[in-house]
Amino acid sequence: NQMLKDSSDKRFQYVIVHKLDRFARDRYDSAIAKHELKRNDVKVVSVLEHIDDTPESVILEALLEAMAEYYSKNLAREVMKGFKVRAGKCMHNGGMPPLGYDVDQTTKLLVVNEHEAEAVRLIFDLYVDGYGYGYIISELNARGYKTKRNMSFDKNSIYSIIRNEKYAGYYVYNQWDGKHNRHKRKPDDEVIRIKGGVPALI
Secondary structure (H helix, E strand, O other), X not given: OHHHHHHOOOOOOEEEEXXXXXXXXXXXXXXXXXXXXXXXXXXXXXXXXXXXXXXHXXXXXXXXXXXXXXXXXXXXXXXXXXXXXXXXXXXXXXXXXXXXXXXXXXXXXXXXXXXXXXHHHXXXXXXXXXXXXXXXXXXXXXXXXXXXXXXXXXXXXXXXXXXXHHHHOEEEEOOEEOOXXXXXXXXXXXXXXXXXXXXXXX
């Protein structure tokens, strides 16, 4: 985005890339960006791929960009396959485990962190008893509990804990549409949900 903005100031004439897939791996993004650069008299030059102004180069460039997009999407698909295999075994799939759990470095399964689990159980006990977020946060902070990132609790952290099925012993994977909308649930047939796949805290 900064490059496109700078190009309108006529600060350079070329964008030099090792290969075209270093410029973009989405044909739509590539076309939009190149159109903007061309309008500002800037040309994209690939070091390893000879692209000129001939009609044949138009086809070659389109093929190279399509192959780059295919590679990117196919790689994502293969990586997701691996994640789903691990999820089928209830193994942790990366990132920070939820409060109350650690990752066994040998089995990659979630195991209970007893000190953190105390905080989780306190949250659910107070919530079930009808206390609001403000009171729960005050109690947690007064007792010296911290989030997984060693920070004080806030409403968002309490909300995410209360809605997390893992605490009831369910291993859940691929639940949220993280690419487009982190708060949008995926259809149930795309979600891996295994009862008893995680040690229950409540």
